[in-house]
Amino acid sequence: MQERLKRIVIVGGGAAGWMTAAALSKVLQSTDVSLTLVESDEIGIVGVGEATIPDMLQFNLFLGLVEADLMRATQATFKLGIEFVDWSGDGSRFFHPFGFHGIDIDGLDFHQYWLHCRAHGHPHWIGEYCLTEIVAKRNKFAFPDMRVAGAPASFLRYAYHFDAALYGRYLRGYAEQRGVRRVEGKVCNVLRAPETGHITGVQLQNGPTISGDFFFDCTGFRSLLLHQALEVPWVDWRHWLPCDRALAVACRHAGPLLPYTRSTARTAGWQWRIPTQQRTGNGHIYCSDFMNEDEATAMLLDGLDGEVIGSPRLIRFATGHRRTFWEKNCVAIGLSAGFLEPLESTSLYLIRQGISRFIALFPDASIAPVMRDEYNLWMQKDFEQVRDLLVLHYYANGRDEPFWRHCRNMVIPDTLKRRLALFSEGGRFLRFEGELFPNASWVAVMLGHNVIPRTIDPLVSSRPHAEIGQKLALLRQAMNGFADAAPTHEEVLRQYCASSAA
Numbered sequence: 492m493q494e495r496l497k498r499i500v501i502v503g504g505g506a507a508g509w510m511t512a513a514a515l516s517k518v519l520q521s522t523d524v525s526l527t528l529v530e531s532d533e534i535g536i537v538g539v540g541e542a543t544i545p546d547m548l549q550f551n552l553f554l555g556l557v558e559a560d561l562m563r564a565t566q567a568t569f570k571l572g573i574e575f576v577d578w579s580g581d582g583s584r585f586f587h588p589f590g591f592h593g594i595d596i597d598g599l600d601f602h603q604y605w606l607h608c609r610a611h612g613h614p615h616w617i618g619e620y621c622l623t624e625i626v627a628k629r630n631k632f633a634f635p636d637m638r639v640a641g642a643p644a645s646f647l648r649y650a651y652h653f654d655a656a657l658y659g660r661y662l663r664g665y666a667e668q669r670g671v672r673r674v675e676g677k678v679c680n681v682l683r684a685p686e687t688g689h690i691t692g693v694q695l696q697n698g699p700t701i702s703g704d705f706f707f708d709c710t711g712f713r714s715l716l717l718h719q720a721l722e723v724p725w726v727d728w729r730h731w732l733p734c735d736r737a738l739a740v741a742c743r744h745a746g747p748l749l750p751y752t753r754s755t756a757r758t759a760g761w762q763w764r765i766p767t768q769q770r771t772g773n774g775h776i777y778c779s780d781f782m783n784e785d786e787a788t789a790m791l792l793d794g795l796d797g798e799v800i801g802s803p804r805l806i807r808f809a810t811g812h813r814r815t816f817w818e819k820n821c822v823a824i825g826l827s828a829g830f831l832e833p834l835e836s837t838s839l840y841l842i843r844q845g846i847s848r849f850i851a852l853f854p855d856a857s858i859a860p861v862m863r864d865e866y867n868l869w870m871q872k873d874f875e876q877v878r879d880l881l882v883l884h885y886y887a888n889g890r891d892e893p894f895w896r897h898c899r900n901m902v903i904p905d906t907l908k909r910r911l912a913l914f915s916e917g918g919r920f921l922r923f924e925g926e927l928f929p930n931a932s933w934v935a936v937m938l939g940h941n942v943i944p945r946t947i948d949p950l951v952s953s954r955p956h957a958e959i960g961q962k963l964a965l966l967r968q969a970m971n972g973f974a975d976a977a978p979t980h981e982e983v984l985r986q987y988c989a990s991s992a993a
């Protein structure tokens with residue numbers, strides 16, 4: 492008879508631990524499988540991570556969360572994309588929006604039509620055909636509306652800026668209501684079966700041993716189970732993503748609440764600016780080979796746009812992932828599995844991927860290696876696809892400091908090389924199954940970094956550009972009309988989800 496897993500133990504209660512607990516409590520409801528989460532108040536959580544991508548909506552929908560309630564509880568604002576400032580030299584700017592540019596015509600990509608018109612002197616940037624970007628730049632917000640295919644609002648997409656620690660707390664309430672048992676304590680020993688090497692339990696300091704059949708390592712950068720106990724080695728990507736330090740600090744709001752993240756290039760890294768309802772989160776990601784902590788701190792504090800709250804906190808990190816994400820009877824989710832710096836706000840997405848891929852391959856007690864191997868393959872692909880977009884930002888920069896020259900001269904991953912070659916030649920894409928970033932993201936980032944295709948799709952360039960220009964004018968008019976009528980971001984927040992603490 493097929494034996495089932497009976498006792499699942501999650502070690503770690505950061506966003507990764509509670510997202511895992513919440514999702515498993517949902518799919519395991521009405522079963523006799525026990526879910527226990529162990530976390531240590533003494534160790535605490537990493538406590539950064541405020542920007543998300545639209546994928547987060549799917550996760551919340553799957554859990555059945557009420558959006559306005561969640562936003563209120565997590566101090567959330569809406570996020571429509573990321574503005575990249577100074578990446579091609581001081582004064583340069585471009586926007587990586589959620590959502591799409593224009594509308595594909597006769598099955599051919601919109602950006603090809605735009606390139607065609609541009610080659611004939613068309614003065615408008617492609618972002619002027621992206622409704623999400625237009626709305627964002629006016630500090631407005633509107634919900635997508637899918638009822639009429641092709642209508643402007645059907646092209647909108649959004650995510651949130653929120654307090655990830657509050658998000659974890661919110662999900663803790665959700666998971667505990669569905670039977671997850673929380674144990675407070677510090678794990679001091681991981682017990683393993685001598686014959687198989689499988690984990691059998693975690694021993695708490697001055698406390699009991701929590702036994703289980705399957706374990707999730709959500710212990711953050713420590714990677715207590717996967718790395719320290721099971722000795723899964725690290726795959727280092729520092730040669731592609733050389734930043735290794737973050738300084739994080741909050742400040743008071745100054746000016747309107749922008750519905751987008753801002754990422755500003757600095758001498759040896761970049762600075763984020765993320766508005767939640769109560770404060771603005773700021774951080775300076777930098778490379779310690781090119782800048783020391785004092786310089787990095789001064790630069791961060793100098794770049795704040797409101798009064799600082801507290802003092803900057805230093806976080807050391809390495810970029811890469813564990814060689815395997817699932818080893819024996821243990822899956823690592825979150826920072827214990829790997830880390831890609833937050834330039835595209837993808838960490839919570841990778842957590843979500845880890846959880847949903849595990850659910851799709853949920854094993855029985857035999858833990859068939861085929862499930863594990865498939866999981867590891869897919870998670871590696873997920874990490875690699877995100878990595879490529881991040882590396883592109885560094886590699887295609889147009890700045891002149893030693894750090895940025897170093898990035899321009901690095902040998903990039905083969906997959907990114909192929910992506911760049913295809914786009915530079917003819918604005919085409921390399922796409923993998925299940926890829927996170929839509930073509931619109933690659934278009935925005937490539938063009939934003941001045942990677943302009945050498946040729947235009949002949950199926951488009953053979954069409955009369957004047958006629959296309961007229962279509963583009965109508966599109967711009969419709970999108971601007973929509974944006975004119977949209978409420979401001981702050982109005983929507985006030986009416987929909989104002990937090991009492993804000």
Ligand SMILES: Cc1cc2nc3c(=O)[nH]c(=O)nc-3n(C[C@H](O)[C@H](O)[C@H](O)COP(=O)(O)OP(=O)(O)OC[C@H]3O[C@@H](n4cnc5c(N)ncnc54)[C@H](O)[C@@H]3O)c2cc1C
Nearest residue numbers: 503504505506507537540542678710711825826833838839
């Ligand atoms: C600088 C920076 C900026 C970031 N920005 C973003 C962003 O904008 N968007 C985004 O999506 N993500 C971002 N992230 C990532 C995000 O912070 C994490 O992915 C997320 O918070 C999940 O962290 P975690 O739960 O894996 O680890 P942690 O929050 O570190 O949680 C680890 C848990 O394990 C427990 N633990 C550890 N050791 C033990 C032990 N021995 N016994 C018991 N319990 C133990 C701890 O107590 C804690 O509960 C950022 C990360 C960094 C470093």
